Amino acid sequence: MDYIPFPPISPELYRFEHFGITFALRWYALAYIAGLLIGWWMFRRAVANTALWTGPPPMTAEQIERFFTWAIFGVILGGRFGFVLFYQLDHYLANPVEILRVWEGGMSFHGGALGVLLAASIFSRRERISLLKLADLLAVAAPAGLFLGRLANFVNAELWGRPTSLPWGVAFPGEAAQNCPGIVGICARHPSQIYEAILEGLVLGIILVWLGWRRGWFKTPGALMGMFMAGYGLVRFMIEFVRQPDVQFISDGNPLGLAFQTGGYGLTMGQALSLPMVAVGLWFVLRARPA
Numbered sequence: 001m002d003y004i005p006f007p008p009i010s011p012e013l014y015r016f017e018h019f020g021i022t023f024a025l026r027w028y029a030l031a032y033i034a035g036l037l038i039g040w041w042m043f044r045r046a047v048a049n050t051a052l053w054t055g056p057p058p059m060t061a062e063q064i065e066r067f068f069t070w071a072i073f074g075v076i077l078g079g080r081f082g083f084v085l086f087y088q089l090d091h092y093l094a095n096p097v098e099i100l101r102v103w104e105g106g107m108s109f110h111g112g113a114l115g116v117l118l119a120a121s122i123f124s125r126r127e128r129i130s131l132l133k134l135a136d137l138l139a140v141a142a143p144a145g146l147f148l149g150r151l152a153n154f155v156n157a158e159l160w161g162r163p164t165s166l167p168w169g170v171a172f173p174g175e176a177a178q179n180c181p182g183i184v185g186i187c188a189r190h191p192s193q194i195y196e197a198i199l200e201g202l203v204l205g206i207i208l209v210w211l212g213w214r215r216g217w218f219k220t221p222g223a224l225m226g227m228f229m230a231g232y233g234l235v236r237f238m239i240e241f242v243r244q245p246d247v248q249f250i251s252d253g254n255p256l257g258l259a260f261q262t263g264g265y266g267l268t269m270g271q272a273l274s275l276p277m278v279a280v281g282l283w284f285v286l287r288a289r290p291a
Helices: 027-048 061-086 089-094 096-100 109-127 131-155 192-214 223-239 269-287
Strands: 012-018 021-026 260-262 265-267
Touching: 012 027, 021 027, 027 061, 027 131, 061 089, 061 096, 061 109, 089 096, 109 131, 109 269, 131 192, 131 223, 192 223, 223 269, 265 269
Parallel strands: none
Antiparallel strands: 012 021, 260 265
């Protein structure tokens, strides 16, 4: 079988172990930090360009600074509680203390998106700014964080894909190499993290920036947010066909890890969460009107 060996990249950029203190700087944490900084920069660029908006820009530089504090909490709390609720509820109900152990992994994009939208809704009311315009700014900023986050998932050798014989399959280490039914020898898997980084991050990001800066979509509040939701939902739905589902959904009677199935057909949890995003996103695009 042709395959690509997993590159020898450590998930930790730097580890400090002295005087009884242990601290590790991980690529995954840097991806979050860099994604937020890029998002902040894109917010500043957008509101500084008055030609993008009908009337004055929706936020001031000071409001952007305050909002990103809210956004950080929305991403972390929403992502964690979304993972708990959607993927391992029974486990965490039995072990509630583990909910706080964010450093052990377990974040949900769908939960993080809901957390940020909740933070944006509260902030927009407090600051008396347009929620739809704020959501459009979030839409063009989010793909950069998705791109970096998926690359960090690859470095962590997590969220890998299903087994494949394609020449670009990657032989991931650890559990990924030991959980390939029917395959003798080295198990290669779809690098689904890279697929998502390219499609959810790079391609979707370029489309949204082009629509916002070149096609005037900032002047139709809600359109960019809708395009992001529909685009992400569609890409995630397709990637789920080659992405390995969470282990708790896999059993002898359900080898594909379908969370919802009937009559021999079904959906993974990621697909079930993505379909409403596509529907809601298309609704926002179709109903968007110039401000």
